[in-house]
Amino acid sequence: MQPPARERVLDAAHQLMLTVGLARATTKEIARAAGCSEAALYKHFASKEELFIRVLTERLPQLAPLLHGLAAEPGRGALEANLTEIARQAALFYEQSFPIAASLYAETQLKRRHDEVMREMGKGPHLPIEGLAAYLRAEQDAGRIRAGADTFAAASLLMGACAQRAFAYDATEEGRPPVDAFAARLARTLLAGITD
The missing domain is CATH 1.10.10.60 (Homeodomain-like)
Incomplete structure (x- = not known):
């Protein structure tokens, strides 16, 4: 059937x-x-x-359900494991979406139409950053992230690194780093900057 x-x-x-x-x-x-x-x-x-x-x-892999679930229950699971899974899912999403969306940037009119429709539908590439920042703020409120840490900047760094992985490494001899190792290293490095 x-x-x-x-x-x-x-x-x-x-x-x-x-x-x-x-x-x-x-x-x-x-x-x-x-x-x-x-x-x-x-x-x-x-x-x-x-x-x-x-x-x-x-x-494509979805971040929103994962981010909403974690933000709703701060303190659940190990912070490093949570960030590693977020980074893994984000890296996979960008890896799969980059080849699809790259042509948008070559056609200004098409990009403008897509941005307009995304706004109308309440979607957009800013949402994963905002969702991760909300999760990090919830963990900050729970005392697992340093009080003075900039959660929006931390979220932007993690998501930006995942987006970069989608195309920056294809030109190197080694190629794109394996997603699991990349996610674990990224989570550890980010945590070093936002925890005591």
Whole structure:
């Protein structure tokens, strides 16, 4: 039995966006790859921009549930283990989303449309930083992070390093560092700066 049209469209969009990039993945090609009409695609998604956001939120590793859960229960688990898992998930998300989203930056109009739709949907690349900062503040309130530590800066550093891993290391001979070792080193280093 074939999956529902919405799922086929998401799968096809994900695959095409990964292989040809967002700018070159047309709704017509996505519909053809999903085995449906373009009209059927638009029955489930109002625009290509919405489809892109749904691919990011439904097909890639998700940070929001992890961050919300940890922020709701500060003190749960070892701080280093929590930050390591956050860094691992963030690194995987950026690794998978960078090839899809990179073409946005080559087309100003397309980027503007996507930014507009993201704002309308309450989505955006700033949310993981804000979510991690909220978690770190909760841990700070619980006494596990130094009182004077800048939680927003710490969150920005962790997320920025994970985003950098997605493309900065491809040009090196060694290639991209393995995600688990990278996440553990990043968490340890960040903790050294924000704990006593």
